[in-house]
Amino acid sequence: MIGLLVSMEMHFFNAEGNRNMNNRIHMPWVLCAISLVVSLIVAMPSHAESVLDKIERTGKITVGLREDAAPFGFYDKSSNWVGFSVDVAQRLADELGRKFNKTIQIERKPVNSKTRIPLVANGEIDIEIGTTTITLA
16 A cells, blocks of 8 residues: 555656646546545455354355374274264354254365365365464474
8 A cells, every 4th residue: 555655656746846737637536546445445354254154044064174184083994984073073063053043064075284274265164173283384
């Protein structure tokens, strides 16, 4: 934003520091345009649907889980996806169901250490339940 204002100032003044009279007419329109853009940017988050709103609307929570991280998320001998993280996901769905007074289905998506954060960030999954360490990398 500061760069835009500096650019505008350079555009509306000539090299000697005097106002460029031809551009003076455009200043109100430029200020209106900037005000409109800033207003839209500020208003955007208020129109975005939250994850909880989406879960309530769809009746579904998309959960990222590991497939090979025993005891957190893995396949048992009968090819069932089991583990602590799977149990937490079910408990979360049950609690959300009570909150919204409806059944919440779980859609399970496999994740790994490289995909889990990007999948949450881009909205492909609503939550990732699993082991995560804090690193400086």
